[in-house]
Amino acid sequence: MATPIVEFKNVNKFFGDFQALKNINFALDQGKFYSLLGPSGSGKTTILRTIAGFTSPTSGTVLFQGQPQNNIPANKRKVNTIFQNYALFPHLNVFDNVAFGLSIRHVPKDEIETRVMDNLKLVHLQDLANREINELSGGQQQRVAIARAIINEPVLLLLDEPLSALDKKLRQDMQYELRELQQRLGITFVFVTHDQEEALALSDEIFVMDAGEILQNGTPVDIYDEPINHFVADFIGESNIVKGTMIKDYEVEFVGKRFECADAGMKPNEPVEVVLRPEDLDVTTPEKGKLVVQVDSQLFRGDHFEVVAYDADHNEWLIHSTNPVEEDKDIGLFFEPEDIHVMRFNEKEADFDARLETYEGE
Amino acid sequence: MQKKNNLGRLYLVFVFLVLYLPIAYLIYFSFSTGTTMNTFKHFTWANYQTLFADTRLIQIVLQTLLLALLSSLIATIVGTMGALGIAGTKRMSNRNIMLSLNNILMVSPDVIIGASFLILFTMLGLSLGFGSVLASHIAFSIPIVVLMVLPRIQEMDQALIDAAYDLGASGPQVLNRVILPFITPGIVAGYFMAFTYSLDDFAVTFFVTGNGFATLSVEIYSRARQGISLEINALSALMFIFALALVLIYFFIQMHQANVSERNRKKAEASES
Numbered sequence: 001m002a003t004p005i006v007e008f009k010n011v012n013k014f015f016g017d018f019q020a021l022k023n024i025n026f027a028l029d030q031g032k033f034y035s036l037l038g039p040s041g042s043g044k045t046t047i048l049r050t051i052a053g054f055t056s057p058t059s060g061t062v063l064f065q066g067q068p069q070n071n072i073p074a075n076k077r078k079v080n081t082i083f084q085n086y087a088l089f090p091h092l093n094v095f096d097n098v099a100f101g102l103s104i105r106h107v108p109k110d111e112i113e114t115r116v117m118d119n120l121k122l123v124h125l126q127d128l129a130n131r132e133i134n135e136l137s138g139g140q141q142q143r144v145a146i147a148r149a150i151i152n153e154p155v156l157l158l159l160d161e162p163l164s165a166l167d168k169k170l171r172q173d174m175q176y177e178l179r180e181l182q183q184r185l186g187i188t189f190v191f192v193t194h195d196q197e198e199a200l201a202l203s204d205e206i207f208v209m210d211a212g213e214i215l216q217n218g219t220p221v222d223i224y225d226e227p228i229n230h231f232v233a234d235f236i237g238e239s240n241i242v243k244g245t246m247i248k249d250y251e252v253e254f255v256g257k258r259f260e261c262a263d264a265g266m267k268p269n270e271p272v273e274v275v276l277r278p279e280d281l282d283v284t285t286p287e288k289g290k291l292v293v294q295v296d297s298q299l300f301r302g303d304h305f306e307v308v309a310y311d312a313d314h315n316e317w318l319i320h321s322t323n324p325v326e327e328d329k330d331i332g333l334f335f336e337p338e339d340i341h342v343m344r345f346n347e348k349e350a351d352f353d354a355r356l357e358t359y360e361g362e
Numbered sequence: 363m364q365k366k367n368n369l370g371r372l373y374l375v376f377v378f379l380v381l382y383l384p385i386a387y388l389i390y391f392s393f394s395t396g397t398t399m400n401t402f403k404h405f406t407w408a409n410y411q412t413l414f415a416d417t418r419l420i421q422i423v424l425q426t427l428l429l430a431l432l433s434s435l436i437a438t439i440v441g442t443m444g445a446l447g448i449a450g451t452k453r454m455s456n457r458n459i460m461l462s463l464n465n466i467l468m469v470s471p472d473v474i475i476g477a478s479f480l481i482l483f484t485m486l487g488l489s490l491g492f493g494s495v496l497a498s499h500i501a502f503s504i505p506i507v508v509l510m511v512l513p514r515i516q517e518m519d520q521a522l523i524d525a526a527y528d529l530g531a532s533g534p535q536v537l538n539r540v541i542l543p544f545i546t547p548g549i550v551a552g553y554f555m556a557f558t559y560s561l562d563d564f565a566v567t568f569f570v571t572g573n574g575f576a577t578l579s580v581e582i583y584s585r586a587r588q589g590i591s592l593e594i595n596a597l598s599a600l601m602f603i604f605a606l607a608l609v610l611i612y613f614f615i616q617m618h619q620a621n622v623s624e625r626n627r628k629k630a631e632a633s634e635s
Contacts (some may be wrong), residue, residue, distance in 0.1 A: 052524075052528060053527075054524055054527070054528075073527070074524070074527040074528055075527045075528070075529075075530045075531055075532060076530075079528075080528055080529065081524070081525070081528045083521045083524070083525055084521070085519065085521060087519060087521035087522050087524065087525040088525075089522060089525075089526075089540060089543075089544075090544065091543040091544060091546075092543075100526070100529050100531075100539070101529035101530055104529065104530055104531045104532075104535050104539065105530060131626060132623060132626070134623060135623055135626035148529070149528075149529075152529060152530060
């Protein structure tokens with residue numbers, strides 16, 4: 001196996017009494033797109049700043065390509081950052097902003113000229129090289145920030161919520177461009193965001209964080225389909241979470257009924273939580289449904305109807321239906337055993353992965 | 363509503379009249395024959411001719427300008443470093459102490475500063491003259507520069523400094539290429555404030571100036587004791603016009619820059635949507 005680009009070993013970070021990072025361990029490979037996803041204050045930006053070298057860990061080791069980096073200052077690391085508000089130098093024009101990293105290294109003038117123009121072409125800004133920063137729109141500033149960060153040819157590019165200041169349409173365009181850029185350049189991207197859709201759309205691998213801990217990491221599909229706990233299930237996508245009991249392997253009880261499911265490896269009669277994604281619930285007649293719920297309200301979302309319904313125990317159910325339903329009517333809900341995802345309470349990620357190994361290989 | 367607006371305008375006119383009438387009066391009489399400002403007799407350029415023939419006064423004007431340029435230059439360098447130091451102080455209480463010490467110098471009366479400098483210089487046995495005046499002007503200008511530069515430093519986004527380090531800049535490079543260019547408007551403003559303070563200071567200068575050296579304000583004061591000559595009016599008129607020209611030039615440069623960047627920004631937005 002190749003040496004990871006970046007590795008965190010037992011990293012802790014305290015700000016006074018506040019523990020921002022709690023025993024963080026991970027390794028990032030060459031050429032992948034990683035996302036750190038979590039609510040504000042979850043420690044994702046602290047990890048980013050630790051990789052960049054703006055803060056150093058209170059304890060633990062940060063390795064770059066196998067080399068400990070704790071005492072290497074930010075300006076000596078082969079890492080570049082795209083900042084949340086771009087942090088473009090307002091006194092320099094577009095060209096000089098992009099050239100900054102080269103000019104402080106005293107790269108010859110003609111080389112700077114060609115490399116800056118190449119990078120500006122990459123982000124489609126070659127015609128605006130002589131513009132001042134305050135004369136650019138938000139999207140253009142974003143591109144300048146990208147060009148400036150990649151001109152030093154970093155092994156790792158850090159992105160601190162770079163799309164949060166853009167409007168929705170532009171944000172989606174930039175998502176495609178970022179993904180394409182990452183694949184073309186082949187550099188590892190570490191993308192910090194609190195927007196789960198963005199993380200799901202862009203990443204090869206997602207780290208879900210809360211309160212200074214990494215709760216779960218995996219591919220977007222893994223995390224979406226098999227969230228480790230209530231927090232992850234709730235944070236990633238929309239979900240119906242109800243309390244239940246694991247009767248035995250492949251059988252779970254919730255809302256007073258027993259269902260066949262695809263999960264195993266738990267104690268008999270263990271209390272669990274059950275996740276059902278709204279798009280996995282199919283609306284049918286009350287007779288054919290595995291569950292019967294009463295429709296409370298529905299909203300038209302363009303590509304689907306978002307239905308809110310309640311069962312007899314007053315659990316709320318969110319359903320994405322392609323066809324409209326009648327309000328206040330009873331409807332049946334149908335779902336496959338694989339649509340049910342069972343979560344144990346307080347399960348650690350290592351145990352979770354090990355348990356999945358035991359029965360998923362079959 | 364309309365009436366209230368007119369009243370406001372009237373008040374504004376009144377205020378400006380009060381502010382500018384004395385200067386206008388002074389300039390008006392610079393064209394008068396005779397020796398007093400009691401009555402305007404005949405139009406004449408004679409006062410200006412005597413002004414330009416008065417080499418002592420011209421020399422003092424030049425000395426005063428030189429003093430102001432030099433003292434504000436040195437004060438700007440020291441004051442900027444001081445502001446950077448204060449802004450860089452991590453502990454809140456230490457920073458506030460330093461800022462307060464700086465502000466005390468701003469508000470304490472010139473007479474006290476002047477007297478204390480006189481005591482200091484005589485205690486040290488320094489001779490009074492250009493050197494002592496320069497030193498005291500630098501000293502009272504530094505707090506002004508600090509106050510002008512500090513807000514600009516605080517306005518600066520910390521991410522700009524991070525970005526510069528991130529791109530590989532060393533500490534001195536961050537200072538030279540990012541921090542100093544960013545706070546330049548504050549430094550320039552501080553320089554000009556220090557310049558004007560030095561130019562029109564009377565009290566401090568009066569204490570520490572010796573026999574061989576005088577600034578314009580001290581010279582005019584000593585001449586005024588024998589009755590002001592209209593030559594001073596002529597000088598005042600010239601300096602007023604000089605200052606007015608500077609302000610106008612600055613105004614038009616700003617207008618031009620604002621227009622250009624506004625136009626480009628609009629173009630950028632139009633091309634995006």
